[in-house]
Amino acid sequence: MAALKKSFQLKSRDFIHAGEASISVQNMLKQIGIESALIRRVAICAYEGEMNAVMHGENGSFRIEVNTDKIILDISDEGPGIEDIAKAMEKGFSTASEEYREMGFGAGMGLPNMETHSDRLDIESEKGQGTRVVMRFSLSPGSRENKTGQSA
Amino acid sequence: MKLSELIDKIDAVVISGDHKLDLDIERIGASDMMSDILAANLGTSSMLLTGLTNVQSIKTAVIAGVEAILFVRNKRPPQAVIDTANSHGIPLLTCPYSMFVTSGRLYAQGFTGLNGLR
Numbered sequence: 717m718a719a720l721k722k723s724f725q726l727k728s729r730d731f732i733h734a735g736e737a738s739i740s741v742q743n744m745l746k747q748i749g750i751e752s753a754l755i756r757r758v759a760i761c762a763y764e765g766e767m768n769a770v771m772h773g774e775n776g777s778f779r780i781e782v783n784t785d786k787i788i789l790d791i792s793d794e795g796p797g798i799e800d801i802a803k804a805m806e807k808g809f810s811t812a813s814e815e816y817r818e819m820g821f822g823a824g825m826g827l828p829n830m831e832t833h834s835d836r837l838d839i840e841s842e843k844g845q846g847t848r849v850v851m852r853f854s855l856s857p858g859s860r861e862n863k864t865g866q867s868a
Numbered sequence: 869m870k871l872s873e874l875i876d877k878i879d880a881v882v883i884s885g886d887h888k889l890d891l892d893i894e895r896i897g898a899s900d901m902m903s904d905i906l907a908a909n910l911g912t913s914s915m916l917l918t919g920l921t922n923v924q925s926i927k928t929a930v931i932a933g934v935e936a937i938l939f940v941r942n943k944r945p946p947q948a949v950i951d952t953a954n955s956h957g958i959p960l961l962t963c964p965y966s967m968f969v970t971s972g973r974l975y976a977q978g979f980t981g982l983n984g985l986r
Contacts, residue, residue, distance in 0.1 A: 731924065732948075734924070734927075735923075738927075762931075763906065764903065820902035823901045823904070825901070825903035829906055
């Protein structure tokens with residue numbers, strides 16, 4: 717099967733539409749018959765990543781790739797970057813604005829949630845240089861419930 | 869417990885999704901922090917109890933697979949948020965009690981947390 721790819725542009729601080737890319741990804745994975753527990757993990761990571769990029773970033777981009785053996789989520793932005801990645805990974809650590817907290821986010825759980833629900837999380841970031849978060853999910857032969865509705 | 873029966877226990881009213889009242893709810897999560905809901909080890913037949921009425925509460929429910937949302941303290945989301953919930957088939961309810969009292973009343977009915985524990 718050829719890799720299935722989809723990409724979205726994320727608009728900075730557009731909280732009305734934030735989350736739509738993730739819901740679209742969730743629907744896409746349902747259509748190609750990925751098992752529901754894995755869809756849930758990918759969707760949670762996508763949503764946390766999308767919200768972070770919309771909140772902190774400028775010119776965010778969101779890409780998903782489904783290969784035969786893995787799903788890759790690649791979310792990047794040209795925002796302020798993360799000064800201390802180890803610190804950002806700590807549960808409860810947050811630099812979120814009041815606006816973001818009012819949306820129900822910014823409790824310092826986003827990156828820890830992404831780490832918990834993905835098989836591998838890589839973060840590339842430098843202060844002032846933006847952030848790129850890549851999450852990988854292993855696809856075993858049993859990860860597909862059916863083969864119908866696949867498209868390239 | 870069916871949503872229609874749950875409504876009576878907490879004097880709730882239906883904001884939208886009248887046709888979904890025969891949904892069976894077993895697990896309930898109460899939070900205004902959406903990451904807490906996303907982090908929960910969710911089963912099926914679940915409901916979100918929250919005071920957060922913006923569109924992200926609906927999207928969190930969609931992503932996490934939560935099937936219904938109950939707003940506390942008579943809160944009602946704006947129409948655009950109700951429309952989003954309708955488009956995803958998520959019924960919305962509101963009840964007059966605080967998060968604490970609503971949770972207590974529902975706990976007394978035998979509901980579990982999102983992870984299935986009491």
